[in-house]
Amino acid sequence: MIVEVNNLTKKFENLVAVDGINFSINEGEIFGLLGPNGAGKTTTLHMLATLIKPTDGNASVNGFDISKQSSKVRHSIGIVFQEPSSDDLLTGYENLKLHALMYGIPRDVALKRIDEVLELVDLTDRKNDQVKKYSGGMRRRLEIARGLLHEPKVLFLDEPTLGLDPQTREHIWTYVEKLVKEKKLTIIITTHYMDEADRLCDKIAIVDHGKIVVLDSPENLKKVLGGDIIRLRVENPNLDAVKKLNYVKQVDNLDGNISLTVSDANAHLQEILNLIGKVSSVEVHSPTLDDVFLHYTGREFREDDKQAEGGFWQRAMTMRARR
Amino acid sequence: MSELTGLYAIWEREFKIFLREKSRIITTIISPLMWLFIFGGGLGSSFSVGNFNYQLFLYPGVVVMSVLFSSIFYGSYVVWDKRLDFLKEVLVAPINRVTIFFGKVLGGVTDAVLQATIIMILAPLFGISFGLQFLLIYVFLFILIVGLVSIGLTIGSMMESPEGFGLIVSFVNFPLFFLSGALFPLNNLPEWLTVFTRLDPVTYGVDAIRSLMIGVSTFGLAFDFLVLIGFGLLMIGIGTFAFRRMKL
Numbered sequence: 001m002i003v004e005v006n007n008l009t010k011k012f013e014n015l016v017a018v019d020g021i022n023f024s025i026n027e028g029e030i031f032g033l034l035g036p037n038g039a040g041k042t043t044t045l046h047m048l049a050t051l052i053k054p055t056d057g058n059a060s061v062n063g064f065d066i067s068k069q070s071s072k073v074r075h076s077i078g079i080v081f082q083e084p085s086s087d088d089l090l091t092g093y094e095n096l097k098l099h100a101l102m103y104g105i106p107r108d109v110a111l112k113r114i115d116e117v118l119e120l121v122d123l124t125d126r127k128n129d130q131v132k133k134y135s136g137g138m139r140r141r142l143e144i145a146r147g148l149l150h151e152p153k154v155l156f157l158d159e160p161t162l163g164l165d166p167q168t169r170e171h172i173w174t175y176v177e178k179l180v181k182e183k184k185l186t187i188i189i190t191t192h193y194m195d196e197a198d199r200l201c202d203k204i205a206i207v208d209h210g211k212i213v214v215l216d217s218p219e220n221l222k223k224v225l226g227g228d229i230i231r232l233r234v235e236n237p238n239l240d241a242v243k244k245l246n247y248v249k250q251v252d253n254l255d256g257n258i259s260l261t262v263s264d265a266n267a268h269l270q271e272i273l274n275l276i277g278k279v280s281s282v283e284v285h286s287p288t289l290d291d292v293f294l295h296y297t298g299r300e301f302r303e304d305d306k307q308a309e310g311g312f313w314q315r316a317m318t319m320r321a322r323r
Numbered sequence: 324m325s326e327l328t329g330l331y332a333i334w335e336r337e338f339k340i341f342l343r344e345k346s347r348i349i350t351t352i353i354s355p356l357m358w359l360f361i362f363g364g365g366l367g368s369s370f371s372v373g374n375f376n377y378q379l380f381l382y383p384g385v386v387v388m389s390v391l392f393s394s395i396f397y398g399s400y401v402v403w404d405k406r407l408d409f410l411k412e413v414l415v416a417p418i419n420r421v422t423i424f425f426g427k428v429l430g431g432v433t434d435a436v437l438q439a440t441i442i443m444i445l446a447p448l449f450g451i452s453f454g455l456q457f458l459l460i461y462v463f464l465f466i467l468i469v470g471l472v473s474i475g476l477t478i479g480s481m482m483e484s485p486e487g488f489g490l491i492v493s494f495v496n497f498p499l500f501f502l503s504g505a506l507f508p509l510n511n512l513p514e515w516l517t518v519f520t521r522l523d524p525v526t527y528g529v530d531a532i533r534s535l536m537i538g539v540s541t542f543g544l545a546f547d548f549l550v551l552i553g554f555g556l557l558m559i560g561i562g563t564f565a566f567r568r569m570k571l
């Protein structure tokens with residue numbers, strides 16, 4: 001187990017940001033922390049990265065205790081923060097050199113590795129531009145490259161694709177997959193995006209209000225629902241009748257947006273439509289992680305998600321105006 | 324060893340940014356010049372202090388003023404680093420926070436010393452010339468700046484927003500400046516004011532620099548030196564403590 005977390009807890013004044021979580025990660029795995037705003041994802045990463053001290057519990061990374069051996073932990077990890085964290089007055093190359101110096105990488109090794117990581121994230125031809133001239137996606141890639149420079153065993157990615165366009169997200173996913181394959185890295189990634197977690201992660205912990213609601217592989221999580229999802233919009237739905245049907249596993253109702261978990265939806269759709277009332281729209285799909293989230297928390301995931309969009313950009317813009 | 328390269332890394336970054344931000348250099352030079360030419364020239368045409376033309380008397384005070392303002396203002400860059408996650412990138416590196424603090428101090432000292440140098444190059448314009456004692460001037464400026472930069476960094480480490488920093492700093496800068504004797508001689512002041520001027524560490528910096536530049540001193544160089552060393556060490560102590568405790 002390259003990462004082990006026992007009862008890790010963080011309290012801020014009277015708010016419990018992380019509430020006694022437990023998990024462990026095997027070497028070479030991609031582990032996802034999935035949850036809405038304020039779930040405690042970033043706080044968890046910061047504790048594992050020794051940036052803040054846990055209120056209770058403990059954890060080890062690469063065999064080192066995060067409280068007692070913080071320097072060794074720091075050498076073992078790379079981290080890409082949620083907000084932009086490169087100096088935009090320096091060039092991409094200078095940011096990497098600064099990092100290499102801070103991590104005590106010998107000069108000749110550093111120069112070689114800087115070229116390597118720049119190549120990996122396709123930034124070689126822009127390396128001498130100031131970071132303020134980079135796009136959001138380029139900046140993200142630079143920060144991923146920087147996180148890899150000292151060859152960490154574990155890489156933390158805090159919302160690496162937040163606020164980026166779909167094409168750039170796809171790019172970054174490809175890099176992440178390449179890294180795990182080529183460098184045998186272990187990765188912890190936090191995300192708002194269900195499709196991101198689904199595509200990349202070997203294991204996913206869904207977190208809400210500082211607690212892990214459920215932890216499993218994406219396939220198993222979706223299997224738990226045991227069937228297909230039917231989403232309907234209905235005025236005055238007759239839910240009692242539907243609940244009596246033995247092939248209906250779960251019924252969630254959010255203001256007339258009904259979500260049904262049904263084994264073999266195609267065979268039973270007509271009967272459900274007959275029973276439930278005046279249907280204005282209907283959609284059938286195999287379960288996604290959105291459905292899993294709804295299943296476990298009784299809440300729709302995406303509502304919380306909206307405000308987070310563009311956070312990266314806003315920060316990037318304030319940053320440009322500084323000094 | 325790696326702490327030393329860490330120290331160098333932090334300093335080098337600050338220095339590169341200083342060189343890249345021409346506006347920062349220019350504004351910190353313009354304002355002392357306005358003091359010298361407008362305030363000094365204006366008052367100098369009707370006042371003199373002892374045997375000295377007022378502008379001449381003011382000159383050492385303005386040199387100290389420029390390092391005072393730029394040293395303390397330097398702390399605001401910590402707040403900017405905090406606003407982004409750049410500070411986290413530095414804090415998560417395997418180097419000691421004390422090293423980070425000293426790297427920043429060196430960065431601030433470099434900025435302020437270079438600015439003071441630019442103003443001192445203009446000394447002949449005001450009829451001041453100094454020979455080898457400019458080395459001593461640098462020694463005193465260095466000690467004073469270390470203390471002042473540490474104040475700036477301490478405030479920066481505690482503030483969340485640049486606005487908050489600016490507010491606190493204006494409450495710190497102006498008493499330090501006006502009580503320092505940069506603008507007027509300290510000999511004939513009312514008693515209550517005398518007490519406050521003696522409590523201001525910058526007073527001893529102005530006294531030393533003035534003594535080295537035009538040969539007038541109230542306390543004597545040895546005493547100035549001891550007070551400034553004490554001030555510098557105390558502020559370094561407070562600064563390292565503040566950096567250790569700095570929250571993200």
Ligand SMILES: Nc1ncnc2c1ncn2[C@@H]1O[C@H](COP(=O)(O)OP(=O)(O)OP(=O)(O)O)[C@@H](O)[C@H]1O
Binds near residue numbers: 012013016039044
């Ligand atoms: N320094 C702090 N002081 C007080 N409260 C904090 C602090 N940092 C985080 N919190 C609170 O802790 C909770 C968890 O925050 P955290 O940043 O870990 O969430 P998150 O899951 O990363 O959310 P997001 O998706 O928005 O990044 C939130 O309610 C937040 O307001």
Ligand SMILES: [Mg+2]
Binds near residue numbers: 041043082158
């Ligand atoms: Mg977060």
